[in-house]
Amino acid sequence: MHNGEVVLHNSGKCPFISGQEFSAVNDSLSSAGNADENRLLWTPEIERVQLQNYQTGESISVTGPLPNIYQDCRHQVCTSTFMSLPAHSHQNKSKSGHVMDELESYSVTNIRKEAYDYLQIFHKDKNTSEVDYKKRLEQVELEIEHTRSYVHTTDEIEYGGQLAWRNASRCINRLFWRDLKIIDRRDVKTNHDMFKEICNHIRFAYNKGTLQSSILVFSSRARMWSTQYLRYACYEQLNGTLLGDPANRHLTKAAMQLGWNKPETERTQWDLLPIIVQIDPNEPPSWYELPQDLRLEIFLSHPDPKYDAAIKKLGLRWVVQPYVCDKAIEIGGIFYRCVPFSGWFMETEIGRNLCDIQRYNIIPKLAALLNLDVTTAANSQLNVDRLYVEINAAVLYSFQKAQITIVDHHTAAAGFIKFMKQEVILRGNTPADWVWLVPPISGGMSSLFHQEMLNYVVKPRVLDQRDPWTYYAPFLKHKRNLTLSTENKRRRRWLLVRAACVIIGFALSAMKRRISIHVLYASASGTAQSYAEQMVKRLKITGYNAILMELDSYPFEQTNNTRAIIFIITSTFGQGNAPEGGQKVEQWLHNVTNIGMNNSTSNMKRISLQNNPNQSSEINKSSLNWCSYAVCAIGSSAYPFFCGFGKLVDTSFQLLGAHRLAPFATCDALNQQYKSYNEWEENTVIALKSAYPHACSRKEDIRRSPLDRAPSLRREVSYVEQQVNLTKPLRPTSIPLTFNTNDSETIPSEPVGPFTKENSYLATVLQNIELTGSDNNINDFDRQDQQTSSTTDSIQSKRKVTIPSSFNNVSNDGYRSVRLIVLDTTDLNYYPGDHVCILPENTLANVNGVIAACGWQLGNKLLIVPCSLSSYTNGKYQTLRQILTNFVDLTTPLRPHTLNTIATYAKDTNEQRQLMELGKGGQRYTDWIVNSPTVKETLEMFRSIQIPLEELIQVRFLL
Ligand SMILES: Cc1cc2nc3c(=O)[nH]c(=O)nc-3n(C[C@H](O)[C@H](O)[C@H](O)COP(=O)(O)O)c2cc1C
Numbered sequence: 001m002h003n004g005e006v007v008l009h010n011s012g013k014c015p016f017i018s019g020q021e022f023s024a025v026n027d028s029l030s031s032a033g034n035a036d037e038n039r040l041l042w043t044p045e046i047e048r049v050q051l052q053n054y055q056t057g058e059s060i061s062v063t064g065p066l067p068n069i070y071q072d073c074r075h076q077v078c079t080s081t082f083m084s085l086p087a088h089s090h091q092n093k094s095k096s097g098h099v100m101d102e103l104e105s106y107s108v109t110n111i112r113k114e115a116y117d118y119l120q121i122f123h124k125d126k127n128t129s130e131v132d133y134k135k136r137l138e139q140v141e142l143e144i145e146h147t148r149s150y151v152h153t154t155d156e157i158e159y160g161g162q163l164a165w166r167n168a169s170r171c172i173n174r175l176f177w178r179d180l181k182i183i184d185r186r187d188v189k190t191n192h193d194m195f196k197e198i199c200n201h202i203r204f205a206y207n208k209g210t211l212q213s214s215i216l217v218f219s220s221r222a223r224m225w226s227t228q229y230l231r232y233a234c235y236e237q238l239n240g241t242l243l244g245d246p247a248n249r250h251l252t253k254a255a256m257q258l259g260w261n262k263p264e265t266e267r268t269q270w271d272l273l274p275i276i277v278q279i280d281p282n283e284p285p286s287w288y289e290l291p292q293d294l295r296l297e298i299f300l301s302h303p304d305p306k307y308d309a310a311i312k313k314l315g316l317r318w319v320v321q322p323y324v325c326d327k328a329i330e331i332g333g334i335f336y337r338c339v340p341f342s343g344w345f346m347e348t349e350i351g352r353n354l355c356d357i358q359r360y361n362i363i364p365k366l367a368a369l370l371n372l373d374v375t376t377a378a379n380s381q382l383n384v385d386r387l388y389v390e391i392n393a394a395v396l397y398s399f400q401k402a403q404i405t406i407v408d409h410h411t412a413a414a415g416f417i418k419f420m421k422q423e424v425i426l427r428g429n430t431p432a433d434w435v436w437l438v439p440p441i442s443g444g445m446s447s448l449f450h451q452e453m454l455n456y457v458v459k460p461r462v463l464d465q466r467d468p469w470t471y472y473a474p475f476l477k478h479k480r481n482l483t484l485s486t487e488n489k490r491r492r493r494w495l496l497v498r499a500a501c502v503i504i505g506f507a508l509s510a511m512k513r514r515i516s517i518h519v520l521y522a523s524a525s526g527t528a529q530s531y532a533e534q535m536v537k538r539l540k541i542t543g544y545n546a547i548l549m550e551l552d553s554y555p556f557e558q559t560n561n562t563r564a565i566i567f568i569i570t571s572t573f574g575q576g577n578a579p580e581g582g583q584k585v586e587q588w589l590h591n592v593t594n595i596g597m598n599n600s601t602s603n604m605k606r607i608s609l610q611n612n613p614n615q616s617s618e619i620n621k622s623s624l625n626w627c628s629y630a631v632c633a634i635g636s637s638a639y640p641f642f643c644g645f646g647k648l649v650d651t652s653f654q655l656l657g658a659h660r661l662a663p664f665a666t667c668d669a670l671n672q673q674y675k676s677y678n679e680w681e682e683n684t685v686i687a688l689k690s691a692y693p694h695a696c697s698r699k700e701d702i703r704r705s706p707l708d709r710a711p712s713l714r715r716e717v718s719y720v721e722q723q724v725n726l727t728k729p730l731r732p733t734s735i736p737l738t739f740n741t742n743d744s745e746t747i748p749s750e751p752v753g754p755f756t757k758e759n760s761y762l763a764t765v766l767q768n769i770e771l772t773g774s775d776n777n778i779n780d781f782d783r784q785d786q787q788t789s790s791t792t793d794s795i796q797s798k799r800k801v802t803i804p805s806s807f808n809n810v811s812n813d814g815y816r817s818v819r820l821i822v823l824d825t826t827d828l829n830y831y832p833g834d835h836v837c838i839l840p841e842n843t844l845a846n847v848n849g850v851i852a853a854c855g856w857q858l859g860n861k862l863l864i865v866p867c868s869l870s871s872y873t874n875g876k877y878q879t880l881r882q883i884l885t886n887f888v889d890l891t892t893p894l895r896p897h898t899l900n901t902i903a904t905y906a907k908d909t910n911e912q913r914q915l916m917e918l919g920k921g922g923q924r925y926t927d928w929i930v931n932s933p934t935v936k937e938t939l940e941m942f943r944s945i946q947i948p949l950e951e952l953i954q955v956r957f958l959l
Contacts, residue, residue: 051429053417055450060421062454063428080435080455106333108148114333115140115150118460122159152334158182160331161215161339164460166423169431171462172346172412172439172448175419181214188218191286194277198340202229202294202323205342211321211405213343215329218279222338223468225276225285227251227326229340230296230319233262233271244269246358254469260287269360270297270317278468285472296320298402302394310369311394314362318350318395320404326467331460344405346412348439351392363387375674376527380636392441409439413446420451431456517544517688522551522570522582522645527669528634531677532569538685544692552584561626565661565692567684568649569677571634576641586645589652592623621920625657630687632680636669643667654896655921662687737950738868767822842890846936847881850890853939854949869953880949888953893929894938896921901955908944915942 051060123133143150166177185197201216233252234244260274272295278285300316302308325340354360363384367374372383399406423430432453443449517539521532532548539546573579578586633646643666650664665680667673866878877883900919906912918925939945
């Protein structure tokens with residue numbers, strides 16, 4: 001309406017008011033007496049602005065936003081990403097900044113001004129006669145004089161509602177603003193009638209699936225507590241989790257305070273909340289359950305059966321239509337607080353409701369069903385994005401199949417561009433909030449992404465308002481009643497303090513006795529850190545005192561050799577280096593171990609001792625012997641130095657005498673990283689529990705040799721506190737070997753499920769086929785067995801998988817064995833997510849070879865009677881033969897610290913020196929293990945080793 005009346009100055013910079021201009025405007029506002037001047041002063045000072053579309057190359061020349069008040073930019077600060085805009089103009093804030101009721105706070109002068117502005121627009125746009133216009137102005141003038149307010153006609157409200165929609169800068173669907181229908185029910189006087197009208201509104205707006213945009217207008221004193229008609233409840237559960245849609249947590253609480261509830265056993269995440277209405281702020285609100293035929297929901301499906309099955313399994317659904325109830329509309333200075341608005345969905349709105357992490361967060365659940373990795377480690381695979389798109393596709397597909405109006409974001413964006421162009425021609429421009437309009441999916445693919453826009457406020461307008469339950473007097477009173485008298489407060493506080501002291505006293509003494517486990521991480525982009533956080537959470541739940549720390553923050557050099565358990569989870573960056581947060585430790589390890597990086601020798605980073613032998617001898621091989629540790633290396637096999645830093649840490653810790661508590665693991669971002677991580681975590685926690693079974697273990701427990709304790713199944717236990725000193729190798733504290741010659745060989749009893757590594761299932765081998773090499777046939781060694789085994793074998797006759805020692809071998813010609821092994825699992829129950837771990841037997845030749853190499857003194861018959869070492873296997877394997885065949889790994893090469901121990905049994909000093917040299921690890925050891933010498937081969941290589949069989953078995957447990 002002010003087109004052409006205002007001289008605008010193009011600042012040529014930010015079209016919004018800058019800090020200086022803002023204060024100048026503010027000053028002139030406070031001094032100005034004329035409301036007209038105020039309005040003009042609040043208009044951003046722009047003349048003409050060129051808005052560019054970088055996709056089409058088009059340029060639109062827009063005029064200054066007239067007439068408007070732009071309140072969103074503060075002193076030199078752009079607030080365009082604010083979720084809730086400051087809904088009220090500057091006049092409506094009290095000194096404390098508290099938002100007041102605008103209706104009450106508008107002065108008569110302002111209402112008159114706003115009324116005149118709007119009636120002028122109405123008169124111009126609706127082409128009413130000059131006579132009618134004048135008459136209407138006089139009537140309104142009179143009304144305002146007597147009542148400080150005035151009443152709109154239905155036509156005025158209808159057009160005002162349409163304009164408010166047209167001016168809603170965050171709405172993408174404004175092309176259809178003229179189609180908005182108004183249902184004028186300002187005459188409704190009771191809560192019950194409000195609910196009746198709402199039911200009618202749903203019927204009208206749903207329109208058998210051809211959704212109608214509409215506004216139901218109640219009196220300006222009425223309030224809707226429901227933020228939308230159809231909202232899913234959110235229950236706070238006892239365990240602290242939420243059930244339902246977290247967006248409605250407070251509304252659900254308010255509904256419950258009003259008496260609505262669902263029995264806990266009947267609650268689901270898809271419970272529709274009741275409609276809550278309040279005819280007047282001074283009247284109590286009422287809640288009503290919608291009748292079944294108006295609980296309009298749609299169950300999602302997907303055209304691709306794979307996604308369809310997963311989506312249906314999750315029971316995904318949404319309501320068919322948005323009925324937004326929590327916005328207000330300002331028309332000509334009158335605020336309508338209760339104007340439920342119906343429209344239709346753009347699919348991304350539902351997509352976000354289901355996928356936003358703070359909402360239903362279904363992506364991880366969907367990914368689990370589809371066996372996809374969506375952890376941050378897999379971000380490079382874009383699985384999250386793929387699933388997000390599929391959810392949006394499911395929404396569109398389901399609505400279209402049910403013939404319910406919906407719009408996809410590309411169509412909506414194209415519609416908006418069309419609307420914007422129309423508005424530029426008709427009115428010079430339209431306010432548009434780029435931050436909200438660009439769809440949340442494939443932003444750059446949307447035409448809106450490339451379109452410049454201006455955001456400002458034009459009236460009539462849609463605006464945010466406070467949720468009514470936040471100022472409902474009885475709720476506030478209830479809160480006040482909960483406040484105790486001063487005397488009571490003091491008493492309560494004293495009691496609480498005492499109780500707290502007693503509890504803290506107990507807790508502290510218990511805590512003192514607990515072992516601290518430091519979980520250290522080094523992470524560039526957060527993956528390793530999130531795994532570390534997960535580990536800490538798990539350890540805490542398990543009862544351990546777990547401390548999370550960045551690797552570089554751990555005082556490795558100032559521990560005074562106090563015993564410690566350290567778990568390190570680290571990624572690798574750069575050229576196989578530590579990420580930030582691990583670089584100091586990387587440097588320190590290089591310094592103390594003399595380990596250098598040899599990038600050139602192979603495509604794998606190899607860790608090698610530097611050539612200078614003097615330097616290598618300076619390594620203090622016991623500098624970390626106070627520490628039990630486990631390392632998990634996070635990396636990506638896309639890089640040549642896969643998990644380079646994690647490997648450096650593990651190798652260095654071994655070199656420095658630290659005791660590996662659980663096996664080292666690498667987790668590949670390109671290959672189900674989170675699964676490898678979870679496996680490592682599982683193994684590490686099992687090892688920890690075996691070593692430190694009690695969450696509140698005393699320090700003395702840690703110092704006791706695990707070999708003194710009741711033997712545990714896991715070999716890793718033995719790493720825990722063994723003092724492996726490289727210069728003075730220790731021998732294990734042996735359990736004396738005794739035999740019960742009264743019993744003959746016992747066949748291990750058939751275990752019953754559930755099956756674990758410790759309680760393994762004896763499976764029949766149905767097939768054992770060599771897949772590599774020229775003759776990928778059934779391997780000779782098992783051909784005979786193949787013929788004799790059958791699926792009908794009784795459980796007693798089941799044979800275990802027998803794998804030759806060459807299976808793990810990389811022989812001189814670089815040959816590796818890859819086999820297809822088919823096991824009969826007919827009477828084994830398993831479920832999705834269970835995994836199989838094959839525990840192979842040692843061959844008879846290997847077992848006999850080791851026995852012979854040890855110079856077995858006691859005679860073969862003792863091999864087949866129960867012996868005291870069976871306690872290592874928890875009694876599962878009774879005889880020495882069974883233990884050697886099934887429990888002791890005779891196949892893989894001995895580790896450095898085991899070689900170091902074995903060295904003490906070598907009679908020949910030359911061999912002892914060689915063994916100790918290998919026991920240092922490093923390049924010599926790396927070269928030695930290239931041929932994967934078995935235990936038997938090692939004993940044959942160093943013939944002076946005289947180790948009793950039972951001690952060899954126990955040394956081997958130190959793997
Ligand atoms: C620039 C860059 C260099 C990387 N270098 C390596 C590398 O040398 N070796 C490796 O295994 N992974 C490498 N990665 C992969 C990361 O280790 C992998 O993405 C890991 O999951 C990141 O974990 P974080 O988020 O905890 O840092 C590299 C990644 C980037 C971006």
